[in-house]
Amino acid sequence: MSSTALQSAKADYDALVARGITLDLTRGKPSAAQLDLAAPMLSMPGPDYRAADGSDARNYGNLRGLPELRAIFSGALDVPVEQLVAFNNSSLELMYDTLAQAMLSALPGARRRWADEPRVAFLAPVPGYDRHYTACEHLGIELVPVPLTDDGPDMDTVEQLVAGDPSIKGIWCVPKYSNPTGTVYSDETVRRLASMPTAAPDFRIMWDNAYAVHHLTETPAEIADVLALATEAGHPDRPFVFGSSSKITLAGSGVAFLGGSAANVDWWVARLVARNIGPDKLNHLRHARFLRDADGLAEHMRRHREIVAPKFAVVRQVLAEHFADTPGVTWTDPAGGYFVTLTVPDGLASEVVRLAKAAGIALTPAGATYPYGKDPRDAVIRLAPTFPVLAEVEQAMAGVAVCLRLALASAGLATR
Structure with a gap:
C-alpha cells in the first residue's frame, strides 16, 4: 500500500x-416503519374478547395458547398445531427456559438431569447468534464451535463430535437465513442432523427458526422438516423448534412459539405448570385477528x-x-x-x-x-x-x- x-x-x-x-x-431490530405495519393491532381485540372456541381470553388458563394463532404459524414452523405452543413475547425466553428445565428435570429419554452431569456441552455453528451463547454461558453449558458452511453446520465435524462424546447434549441451529450469514440449511444437512447417531441419548437440536418468513426476495427459501425427518429416523424427541412474531408484528409485544414431539411438549408444559397459569391470550387474539391466516x-x-x-x-x-x-x-x-x-x-x-x-x-x-x-x-x-x-x-x-x-x-x- x-x-x-x-x-x-x-x-x-x-x-x-x-x-x-x-x-x-x-x-x-425492526424499524419504526415496520412496526407501523402492525399499528391496527393497538386497538385490538376490542370488546370481543372471545376466542374461536368461545373461551374468555381475559382469564387464566390454556397453557398451550390459542389454537387459531397456532394454526397460522404451524405451516411456517413445520410443526403440527397440536404440537405447537404459543406463549408470551420472547422466543429467547423459551429457549433459555428449555435449557434451564433440562438442567433441573430429566428430558424425555435422558438418564438424569443435566445438572447431575459432570459436563454439559453444546455445539455452536460459527459465526452464530450471540444470545444463544449467553444463555449457555449463564447456565454453565460449555460451547464447542463448529464451522458453518454454505449448507449449514459442517456435518462431518458435527457427526464426529456427537458420536463419541455423551457430554455433548445439543446443537444450536438457525436453519433459515441464519444469524448472521443468511445461510439456508440444505436438505441433506437437515437429514443428517435428524438421523445422526449421538452418544448422548438426550441430545437436542435447538431449532431456532427465527426468520422462517423473513424473505428478501420473491422466491422464499425452503428448508426440510426437521421434526418429520427426526421422527422418521427414530429420534422424534431430538428437535425443539422455536419461532416468534416479534419481528413480524410488534417487537416488544409479539408471540413466541415452541414446538416438538408430543413427549417434548408435554414435558415442557408440565414444567410450566409450576410457574405460570397462562400466557397473554388477549395478545394471541389480536395477532390471530390481525394476521387472519397463513396467506395474511x-x-x-x-x-x-x-x-x-x-x-x-x-x-x-x-x-x-x-x-x-x-x-x-x-x-x-x-x-x-x-x-x-x-x-x-x-x-x-x-x-x-x-x-x-x-x-x-x-x-x-x-x-x-x-x-x-x-x-x-x-x-x-x-x-x-x-x-x-x-x-x-x-x-x-x-x-x-x-x-x-x-x-x-x-x-x-x-x-x-
Missing part, C-alpha cells in the same frame, strides 16, 4: 469523524420486504463499489433474515469496529458472533441494516467503507 493511499484514507477518515454523526448498525401472514411479510430489501441493497452496493476486487474482503448476500456478514482480512475486524465507533458509527463488537466473544481470526463483522432509515443506512455504510479502507491501508493491504 503506497503512502499516498494511506494519506488519502486518513484524510477521508478525518473528514468522517469531523461530521459528528451518530449511527447504529448493531442490533437486528405472507402478505404482511411482503410489506416488510418492501421496507427492508432496499436497505440490504444499499449494503451490497456500497461494499461492491469499494471492495469488489479487494483480497480478503467478502460479504454475504442473504435472501432473507436481518443481517449481512462482512469478512475482512485476519486481525482487522476489531480495528474496523474501533474506527467506526470513534467516528460515531456503532457496529456489533468483533467476536460477538463466536462463543465467549472470541473470533480466532478477528475477521468477522455483523452488519444489521434493518433499524435505521434508508438514508442512515447509506451514511453508515459509506462510513464503514472509509473505516475499512483505513484499516486496510494501515495494515499495508491494498484495495482495488
Whole structure:
C-alpha cells in the first residue's frame, strides 16, 4: 500500500469523524416503519374478547395458547398445531427456559438431569447468534464451535463430535437465513442432523427458526422438516423448534412459539405448570385477528420486504463499489433474515469496529458472533441494516467503507 493511499484514507477518515454523526448498525431490530405495519393491532381485540372456541381470553388458563394463532404459524414452523405452543413475547425466553428445565428435570429419554452431569456441552455453528451463547454461558453449558458452511453446520465435524462424546447434549441451529450469514440449511444437512447417531441419548437440536418468513426476495427459501425427518429416523424427541412474531408484528409485544414431539411438549408444559397459569391470550387474539391466516401472514411479510430489501441493497452496493476486487474482503448476500456478514482480512475486524465507533458509527463488537466473544481470526463483522432509515443506512455504510479502507491501508493491504 503506497503512502499516498494511506494519506488519502486518513484524510477521508478525518473528514468522517469531523461530521459528528451518530449511527447504529448493531442490533437486528425492526424499524419504526415496520412496526407501523402492525399499528391496527393497538386497538385490538376490542370488546370481543372471545376466542374461536368461545373461551374468555381475559382469564387464566390454556397453557398451550390459542389454537387459531397456532394454526397460522404451524405451516411456517413445520410443526403440527397440536404440537405447537404459543406463549408470551420472547422466543429467547423459551429457549433459555428449555435449557434451564433440562438442567433441573430429566428430558424425555435422558438418564438424569443435566445438572447431575459432570459436563454439559453444546455445539455452536460459527459465526452464530450471540444470545444463544449467553444463555449457555449463564447456565454453565460449555460451547464447542463448529464451522458453518454454505449448507449449514459442517456435518462431518458435527457427526464426529456427537458420536463419541455423551457430554455433548445439543446443537444450536438457525436453519433459515441464519444469524448472521443468511445461510439456508440444505436438505441433506437437515437429514443428517435428524438421523445422526449421538452418544448422548438426550441430545437436542435447538431449532431456532427465527426468520422462517423473513424473505428478501420473491422466491422464499425452503428448508426440510426437521421434526418429520427426526421422527422418521427414530429420534422424534431430538428437535425443539422455536419461532416468534416479534419481528413480524410488534417487537416488544409479539408471540413466541415452541414446538416438538408430543413427549417434548408435554414435558415442557408440565414444567410450566409450576410457574405460570397462562400466557397473554388477549395478545394471541389480536395477532390471530390481525394476521387472519397463513396467506395474511405472507402478505404482511411482503410489506416488510418492501421496507427492508432496499436497505440490504444499499449494503451490497456500497461494499461492491469499494471492495469488489479487494483480497480478503467478502460479504454475504442473504435472501432473507436481518443481517449481512462482512469478512475482512485476519486481525482487522476489531480495528474496523474501533474506527467506526470513534467516528460515531456503532457496529456489533468483533467476536460477538463466536462463543465467549472470541473470533480466532478477528475477521468477522455483523452488519444489521434493518433499524435505521434508508438514508442512515447509506451514511453508515459509506462510513464503514472509509473505516475499512483505513484499516486496510494501515495494515499495508491494498484495495482495488
